[in-house]
Amino acid sequence: MFNDIGALELVTLVVLAVLVFGPDKLPKVIQDVTRTIRKIREFSDSAKQDIRQELGPEFKDFEFEDLNPKTFLRKQLDNDDLGLKEIRNGFDLKKEMAEVTDAVHGRESESSSSSGPSSSSGATGGRVDMAKKPEAPDDRPPFDADAT
Helix, strand or coil: CCCCCCHHHHHHHHHHHHHHHHHHHHHHHHHHHHHHHHHHHHHHHHHHHHHHHHHCHHHCCCCHHHHCHHHHHHHHHHCHHHCHHHHHHHCCHHHHHHHHHHHHHCCCCHHHHCCCCCCCCCCCCCCCCCCCCCCCCCCCCCCCCCCC
16 A cells, blocks of 8 residues: 655654654544444455455456556456457568658668669659759749638
């Protein structure tokens, strides 16, 4: 429950509790808090047991943690009935991303470059020069006064 509380934080909480409640009332407050936590746990366990009894014997292995969507999905995806492990193992994300990057930059991928000589279009190797200036200085791009 308190796995992420460090020693310094725990000491700070104890000192703060002593300052707020005083050394005389602190043991009584601690007893009341622990009693309340115990009652809440008993109530929760009783409610879980009642739900399991009402669901019947078909749900004897039902776990309430499975109601968490992350846990449910993880459990279903780890199930090998769907064959998802084979699909996941057959997919190489780095290779796919490298192929997409090569296609965007106009380079040939490793698999197509090893199959034969490349036939590039023009001297630029299939790349489009975005910094290329217009051929004729008189040809201006269309101007739309409403768009600016």
